[in-house]
Amino acid sequence: MIIQQISVFLENRAGQLAEITSILAGAGINMRALHIAETADYGVLRMIVDKPQRTAALLLEHGFILSMTPVLAVVVPDEPGALGKILTLLARENIDVEYVYSVFGRVQGQACMIFRVADLDRLAALLKDNGMPPALHGELGIQDEQK
Amino acid sequence: MERYYQKEIECASRDQIRAWQDERLVRQVHNVWDNVPYYRKKMEEKGLTPADVKGVDDLHKLPFVSKDDLREAYPYGLVARPLRDCVRIQSTSGTTGKRVVAFYTQHDIDLWEDCCARAIVAAGGTNEDVCQVSYGYGLFTGGPGLNGGSHKVGCLTIPASSGNTERQIMFIRDLSATILCCTPSYAAYLGETMKEMGLTPDQIPLKAGIFGAEAWSEEMRQDIQRTLGIKAYDIYGLTELSGPGVAFECSAQTGMHINEDHFIAEIIDPNTGEVLPEGSKGELVFTSITKEAFPLLRYRTRDICVLRHEDCPCGRTHVKMSKPMGRSDDMLIVKGVNVFPSQIETVLLGQSFAPNYQIIVDRVNNTDTMEVLVEMTPEMFSDQLSQVAEKEKQVVAALKAMLGIYAKVRLVAPKSIQRSEGKAVRVIDKRKI
The missing domain is CATH 3.30.2130.10 (VC0802-like)
Structure with missing residues (x-):
């Protein structure tokens, strides 16, 4: 019943979010919910996806910093x-x-x-x-x- | 048991060292008077002749030589031997203005390599070791110096030079390199890369590292020692004096022994030029007393440090210099306050960040601003912005406590700060542009 949300550190610069979405698109991963919290310089992308383990592995491979949040x-x-x-x-x-x-x-x-x-x-x-x-x-x- | 490359020199009595210095200094002063018009003119301007220098006690009478002199005399103005007797040139990395070219006779190269060999043996090196030299080869002194020293010790030497990190790691693993020589920032990067490859310190054959050519903090030493599972030793040198090996660390790891049979060290007040008593912090000045081709008398290094004579547990008797706080060339003056990148590094490592950072100084509305870019680490990341902001606040407070001025901290994505294979680019000063 508890769901694993993926939380990713985002640097506040053009193209960061696009990089993540294209990685997910390439692996056929579908987002179910998405939310961004931000300060002036950085933010946290929180998302629910259909394949959380695969998503986490892929983003780590691409050098992103993330955590799984219940x-x-x-x-x-x-x-x-x-x-x-x-x-x-x-x-x-x-x-x-x-x-x-x-x-x-x-x-x-x-x-x-x-x-x-x-x-x-x-x-x-x-x-x-x-x-x-x-x-x-x-x-x-x-x-x-x-x- | 402590090992030495030249025990009778490295552990000589203070009286013996002093006798060598007195005799060699007098000879060197005659050498420059006879062979270098530039020096003779500088001495004449002060009303000096070689007869005025009878030993180390008279050293303070001699004029200083600075980087400006080297630039003015470029390329041959300070060479004391006919070019037919010179066999090599090396050149500075040119991080501060015009390059400086230094000349060597075969004798000079021999002595330089001896100094590097002393450093390698002090780090535990023997002819059983495999020594990977990952300093740049070429005009930069790092590669050639340690390469020569490694040969003298009899290590199997891998002249890897800098760059191509994958190949560096391949050689370290396949050829079981036990000693690594490179810049500390590159050692940190190699450690970071091997950690990412899933290698634990006990899977890395290295046991010691000799790291120099840039200022690094004690915290960075601990960090490198942990990731690579090695003992990390500092080495100091300047192309102007020969290259790495002017001073090196022993097993005590509490400062670097200066090779006083080749170099006389002084600490001066950088503003007045006055010689300061032992234990004072000031600018390090060197006189090379055995160099043939490119002798420098009272060369101002712009490095700020402290000299100490003490009974070192390693048995060496040569004076020890503290880690330089950084070249005064690296020193930034922000809002009138002296800031060394090494101070910022100390704070970041103390707050569990990786030693990957960049300092951006700018001037907005006639006021200096300083921003420190720090890479986010998995350990520091939290899903909750308030916790990340709290960490950021702690770093800002620690920087304020260390520097006395406010520096904005910007957390950036991992790996977004460019890694360096040689000297790291720590400072971007936009005020100069």
Whole structure:
């Protein structure tokens, strides 16, 4: 249920992102979600891909610095106030959200958001208890690379 | 057990060393007076004749020689032997202005190679060793000097020269090189590359390295020793005086013994020219007392360091010089403050960054700015920008504490700072352009 997000160090200069996307395109890797956090000089590219192990290996080979960060994909009904309900729940439980961003496509016919918090197991249990189990790998199109 | 190449010289009594210096200095002063009009004129301007110099105590009377003199006298103005007696020239890397050309007789080359042999033996070298010389060969003194020294010790010598990192590593592994001679920045790069290839220090046959031709910090030494699994020794020299081997490190690794049977060292105040007492920090000045073709009297090196006579555990009696803080040519003056690249290196390595950095100095609205480019490392990276920013802040604070001025730190992608196979390009000073 916990999903591995790939976080890549980006130097703030033209062509860095294009280099990464062309490496992924060349290997037929599809992105499911993407988010960039940046300062004036550098940034971190966070992404969910269909083949995380392969992606990490390829980017390391090309000299990028990266880490695998565990996150949860939360299905959010596509209607006003749905995300607010989840965030209120988290606030009540005193769970601090480090960052959140959305997945490109629909999951279970609904919207879907990537959540990063310190204690993912606690978040997963809380969501399940409230009838919102986190999305599974398959539902996000992430392949099992062990096979 | 400590080994020596020329024990009777390297461990001679202080009285003996002094006697050699007195006698050789007097002879050298006569030599330049008789054979180098440029020197005779400089001495006459000070009202001196060779009779005024009876030994080392009179050294301070002689005029200094600087790089400007060398440029003015280029190419033959300081040569003390007929060219038919000279067999070689070498030239400076030209990092600061016009090249300087130095001349050698066969005798000069012999003594130079002896000095390099002393350094190799002090680093543990014997005729059982395979010595890979990865300094550039050619006009640069690094390659030819260590090559000659390695022959004298009897090492199997690999004249790899600089460049072609893949081939360097292939030779180190296939021919089981045990001693590596190159610039410290190139040693660091070789270490980085071998680490990436998945080689651990115990899979690298090297046991010692002799690294010089640029300033490097104690932290960088530790870093190289760790990655390559070797003992890293410093070596010092200048083309003007012969080349590498003017001074070298022994097993104590606490400073370099100056070969005082060939060179008399002084420390002066760089502003007044006054000779400073032992233990003072100042500019290093050398007099070459055995060179035939290209003798230099009181040559100002522009290197800032400290000299110390001490009982060295290695048994050598020659005076030790501290690691130079860097040539004063390398010294930057930013906002009126003296900054040496080696200080920045010390800070970065202390903060667990790799020794890959570049300093960019500029002037914006009549104010100097300094920016330090540092390569991101996997250890320093975090998915969370706030943590990366925190690391960056720590480096900025440590630089401020070391230098006394603010330097902006810019984290850049790994491998984006160009690697050097010879002397590293550490500083880009845009103010001069």
